Amino acid sequence: MTIVQVDGWLRLAALAPSPLNTQPWRFRVTPAAIELFDEPARALPIADPDGRERTIACGCALLNLRAAGAAAGCDERVTLCPEPADPGLLARVTLTEGMPDTALAALAPAIERRWTTRHALRAHPLPPGLLSALAAQAAAEGAELLPLDDRAARQSFADLCAEADRRQHHDAAWRHEVARWIRPGRSNDGLPASRLGGRALRFLVDHFDFGATSASRDEVYILHAPALLLLATPGDEPHDWLRAGQALQRVLLRAALEGLQAGYLQQPLQLPDLRERVADAFSPGRRPQVCIRLGRPVEDPPPRRRRPVAEFAEFLPA
Secondary structure, X not given: OOHHHXXXXXXXXXXXXXXXXXXXXXEEEOOOOEEEEEOHHHOOOOOOOOOHHHHHHHHHHHHHHHHHHHHOXXXXXXXXOOOOOOOOEEEEEEEEEOOOOHHHHHHHHHOOOXXXXXXXXXXXOOOOOHHHHHHHHHHOOOOEEEEOOOHHHHHHHHHHHHHHHHXXXXXXXXXXXXXXXXEEOOOOOOEEEOOOOHHHHHHHHHHOOOHHHHHHHHHHHHHHOOEEEEEEEOOOOHHHHHHHHHHHXXXXXXXXXXXXXXXXXXXXXXXXXXXXXXXXXXOOOOEEEEEEEEEOEOOOOOOOOOOOXXXXXXXXXO
């Protein structure tokens, strides 16, 4: 591995999705391996008090790193949660010249094509056989992808999402946390806002309850999305969350190869009692981790906001 190679891989790793675009990962590059850490300073203590979604986001970045290395012809060795005494160290990756994972390498071109939509999706159906292909991608990382494809299931999930929207927006601490991550102008993280409108938008989000409006919008999104997919894992520990993140990213990259993008519906999974109801209704015996709607966006991709590698990576000398 050369520094130039690793720098390029880390730039691609950082194109992973994260809650509110917090980008909560940190990498340490040693002569022997690349180590992935979470970044507690970028936590969302109200929406994500146990760091589950933060760890899932780090898992997404880990999958991007693995795919970039595979595309460069590298074999990989990945150890999740390698040091029990250091829970912040999420993974250790060794990439060496050898026999690359061709399935991962095939996903690498989609890393720069994937983006998150926060708007409506076109009503176009998904390509035939794609849902099975996406389920296989999730299974490759030890997760299960469950389509919510009948009207009753979607309405049930929409009702849970509406309850979550109302409860979260009614919570002043939650609103303040979201408002803090609305970033104007050319910021390299957070949610986008114009330079002139950023302060006003932060004020509105911080001080007004838009729960009913969000609930109505999300119900439309849920009922009319070409696909509504729930990602679940057998367990609910940090290594399961890392696997969920890697599975999610494989699904997103495979979808992006077809020109499809995802929007997230995490609200009912961020409230413990509603998450239990999601599990009981849609993934009994498994833990729901992520819900996405998938299709072709109506809008063009927004400008990409990402921190430079120097902000989240440390290169240790040999």
